[in-house]
Amino acid sequence: MVKEQIKNIVFDLGDVIINIDVPLAAKAFAELSGQEATAVQDVFKDVEIFRKFETGTLSAAGFRAYVRxxxxxxxxxDHLIDTAWNALLLDIPPKRIELIQNLRQRYRLFLLSNTSSIHVEAVNKILYQTTGVEQLQDLFEQVFLSYEMGVMKPDAAIYQRVLQEGTMQAHETLFLDDNADNIAAAAALGIQTIHVQKPFTILDYLADYVS
Structure with a gap:
């Protein structure tokens, strides 16, 4: 990757900006229902409820009804279901937000996330409580959310739409994600990529971009 070519940076949300622990959602629903977490995971997986919610096939009300x-x-x-679903959302380290704000001075910044309306509302609350920034839209030129777009990563169509709607060239665009499949799909389209892997964070991977 040639850093000097980069004009645009596209961020994933979970485990890139906000720390998450996905199994905590199934655990929370298990505790609510009195079932084993593995049983809850199997039920949800069989019907792809999260995929349906995160691609907009299910609305928030439809998601809650389906969970019931x-x-x-x-x-x-509703609040019991929302709380359980949001259990996987952890913290947003303020230094990551400071980094993003600094990067805005040099690059066009975008967000691309597989997510749901319930999660976005909760993330915005955490963001405001942690940093005083009211919403994700305040940090990025444009926010691309799977449930609004009707498609999710790693489908090539979502990256193509981001490039088109953001008027970006693939080779001038850097994409950061914690999921290897999502990274591979973006790279196949000529997008520059960084696979974010713990214990490293965007503070490590992007240190040279603000120096």
Whole structure:
């Protein structure tokens, strides 16, 4: 990768900007329903409920209704389901936000995330409580969210739309994601990539971009 070519930087959200722990959601739903976490995971996986929610096939209300049906708990209030679903969201280290704000002075910045409306609302609350930034849209030129786009990574179509709508050239664009499949799909289109892998963070990978 030639750093000097880069004009645009596209960030993933989970485990790139906000720390997450995906199994915590299944654990939270298991505790609510009195079932084993593995059983809950299997039920959700069989019907691809998260994929449907994160591609907009299910609305927030539809997602909640489906969860009630699948876990046979028709009386759960919305906030109980939202809290369980948001259990996987952890913290946003302020230094990552400071880095993004510094990068805005040199690059066009974008966000591309496989996510849902419930998660975005929760992330914005965490962002504001942690840094005083009101919403993700305040950090980026444009925010691309799978549930609004009707397609999710690693489908090539989502990257093509991002490049087109952002008027970006692939070879001038750097994409950071923690998922190897998502990285491979972007790289296949000529996008420059960084696979974010713990214990390293964007603070490590992008240190040279603000120096």
């Amino acid at each position: 049906e699948l876990l046979v708990n028709p009386d759960w209030e």
